[in-house]
Amino acid sequence: MKIAICASEVVPFAKTGGLADVAGALPLELEKAGEDVIITLPKYKAIQDSKFKIKRVNEDISYSVIGKDIKVYFIENDKYYNRDNLYMDKKGDYPDNLERFSYYCKRTLELLKEINFKADIIHLHDWQASLIPVYLKTLYSGDLFFKDTKTVITIHNIGYQGIFPKEEFPKLGLSWDIFNMEMLEFYGKINLLKGGIVFSDFITTVSPTYSKEIQTKEFGFGLEGILSQRKDRLSGILNGLDYSIWNPETDKFIAKNFSARNIEDKYKNKKDLQEICHLPLKDDVPVIGIVSRLAEQKGFDILAEAIDKICQLDLQLVILGTGELKYHVLLEKIVKKYPRVISLSLKFDDVLAHKIYAGVDIFLMPSKYEPCGLGQLISLRYATIPIVFKTGGLADTVNSDNGFVFERYNKEDLVKTIKKAIQAFKNKGKWTILMQNAMQCNFSWQESAAKYIALYEKAIKG
Ligand code: ADP
Secondary structure, three states, X not given: OEEEEEOOXXXXXXXXXXXXXXXXXXXXXHHHOOOEEEEEEEOOOOOOHHHHXXXXXXXXXXXXXXXXXXXXXXXXXXXXXXXXXXXXXXXXXXXXXXXXXXXXXXHHHHHXXXXXXXXXXXXXXXXXXXXXXXXXXXXXXXXXXXXXXXXXXXXXXXOOOOEEEHHHHHHHOOOHHHOOOOOOEEOOEEEHHHHHHHHOXXXXXXXXXXXXXXXXXXXXXXXXXXXXXXXXXXXXXXXXXXXXXXXXXXXXXXXXXXXXHHHHHHHHHHHHHHHHOOOOOOOOOOEEEEEEEEOHHHXXXXXXXXXXXXXXXXOEEEEEEXXXXXXXXXXXXXXXXXXXXXXXXXXXXXXXXXXXXXXXXXXXXXXXXXXXXXXXXXXXXXXXXXXXXXXXXXXXXOOOOOOEEEOOOOHHHHHHHHHHHHHHHHOHHHHHHHHHHHHHOOOEHHHHHHHHHHHHHHHXXX
């Protein structure tokens, strides 16, 4: 199959979140499976020619190569993309984002024609690329070049939809006929993601449970109706984890490598972490880790309410994260009260993150909603037992065989579940089984890519 992946951020070129990881990792697996893949991406200021061995196609198109032979085409436009950030600056979202990303979508379609890449599938991601299927089914509907092209959109977080004032509609170059409630209109405004959902042939999200949740009022951010209408075209495919980076057998950042065969070596990492974090060197007390954005979505509202109680339990807590100021303030206060229980690092630190995943016994991730989630997948690979709220990708990957799950989102159930985990930790035999089960879980990109390929084939068959 010929597959064009279209995303506004792709690892290793540009990244603000999980979308970039998916858009960088999935093509590599598709190529390994024998598919013919290209990627298109705006050329932001940070994408330097010398760093990525960029070659020129014509005046406004260049490319680099990832994997064996995947061409990553950069769409250049200094006015739109030669800026320090991808979507926003200190003042907020760039005011011309509608123009910037509609240009990206249109230029992508023209590019496919210029390089004669007759895509069987265009796999587009999030609101930034959502106009691609809209243009295909309107402006390009009579274009024979795209006669057999099918589209798949992946929604990474429905909280971000690309909403713009109605007055900007003429900039899209589309007929007002499609500015209606069934198509691009959303409460009197333009909603680009809605356009992507309505006009794509198939829709995916990053976990099966999240694909169901976004059809409800609680999680749909206003798009639940349109998603329910298209539920026969909607499915969830879990993101994979890059096991070449997250592997306790080869991880260069951790004190002692370990595997399922010599799981006791994990405890050398626990000791190392306790030393680094200036916590008492106790091996019979469970250490709980958090590596996260400090935000309400990640469960910090109930965690803030429960933290005092949690610190009085027989445990140690290692927290690494940055985010909302109110949580920084609260956590700094609690560390002063319980200095021998909590270690707090308010920063982004990849090396420390590796040490935490390897060194703690339990990983706490009580997200209120979680499209897929990476933290729990990493923990499982490091024999670190996750405690999660039953939502989205957390519900799809953690269960009583490999972790602890609570089903009502409140501080009481959170504390109760932590107590249950501490209790289980004291039973060495039971805990070892949990750790073995965790390490055996396989959330590789290979598995996810196979599911995407099956979906592409379904789309092509119609
Ligand atoms: P989200 O993308 O919503 O923030 P995920 O669980 O999908 O949440 O992914 C977050 C990733 O970022 C994980 O790999 C986690 O380890 C990492 N991370 C989050 N905060 C930090 C931090 N302060 N330092 C290092 N890594 C972090």
